[in-house]
């Protein structure tokens with residue numbers, strides 16, 4: 001039987017890659033949504049509006065609803081906790097309630113920032129210990145999503161990179177800055193697992209196909225210091241590595257306390273699906289190979305004739 005899926009936040013880095021991965025697997029992507037940055041063929045939805053969330057899902061009756069929609073800006077969450085909670089916590093839980101009402105299963109995207117970064121290599125069994133507002137919002141939402149339906153899936157990821165319309169992710173920021181010939185200070189004391197978004201999407205699609213439930217860590221295979229990752233990205237893109245300047249995270253002027261070592265253990269996901277997490281050199285190689293075609297890929301989603309009701 002063909003699985004049917006909706007992606008809320010389908011124009012985002014993770015959501016777009018997931019929608020394409022699902023399509024490649026033969027999953028019917030009934031709708032993929034944006035909130036404020038329209039894209040052709042995508043459906044407008046603000047998940048803070050519970051009635052509209054319910055109306056969309058009742059009409060489409062998907063098997064899976066993925067929610068990579070969020071305000072993922074860590075500093076903005078720290079400075080505007082109430083505003084961002086309305087999206088990241090309350091909005092996501094609106095979707096969880098609508099899914100429960102319809103018997104649809106939900107995929108929520110969480111983060112390595114649910115941990116304090118003291119121990120590193122966290123497993124799914126380690127209790128959340130967030131040290132910033134974004135992490136607290138993620139931990140609270142994880143609990144709400146799993147309480148709504150134990151069959152729901154929580155995927156914790158970290159440092160996602162790949163092509164996207166707005167060059168927001170770290171690798172595209174490094175690329176843009178170095179192309180301009182400008183020096184880039186980067187934290188030399190933060191360790192994490194950068195995650196190639198197309199690989200993440202394949203893993204998540206495989207988890208859904210396998211009917212996985214509960215919490216899974218889906219991150220890249222390499223635990224690496226942020227400044228070293230910037231150097232590898234510069235090298236991969238043939239840009240001037242000497243412009244990368246390792247500095248202590250505290251010198252970067254962020255208002256947010258950040259975990260120092262938020263690496264995640266991936267044994268559980270590797271045992272569950274055949275798609276293996278890739279390391280940074282492989283991820284960057286695949287990203288470069290995709291460059292000429294990614295915009296065309298991104299625009300093939302979803303089928304507007306099927307996903308958008310008349311009048312929307």
Ligand SMILES: NC(=O)c1ccc[n+]([C@@H]2O[C@H](COP(=O)([O-])OP(=O)(O)OC[C@H]3O[C@@H](n4cnc5c(N)ncnc54)[C@H](OP(=O)(O)O)[C@@H]3O)[C@@H](O)[C@H]2O)c1
Nearest residue numbers: 009012013014034035036037046047069070072109159160
């Ligand atoms: N990227 C990472 O490194 C990373 C790491 C760990 C966890 N995560 C988590 O993974 C998820 C996806 O991240 P991402 O990097 O793909 O984010 P992103 O590129 O910023 O995409 C966010 C998506 O959510 C939509 N959206 C925002 N507010 C919404 C609302 N109120 N209602 C419905 N849709 C809304 C956006 O649409 P508009 O643009 O139109 O507003 C966009 O499609 C997030 O939950 C993030 O916290 C990401």
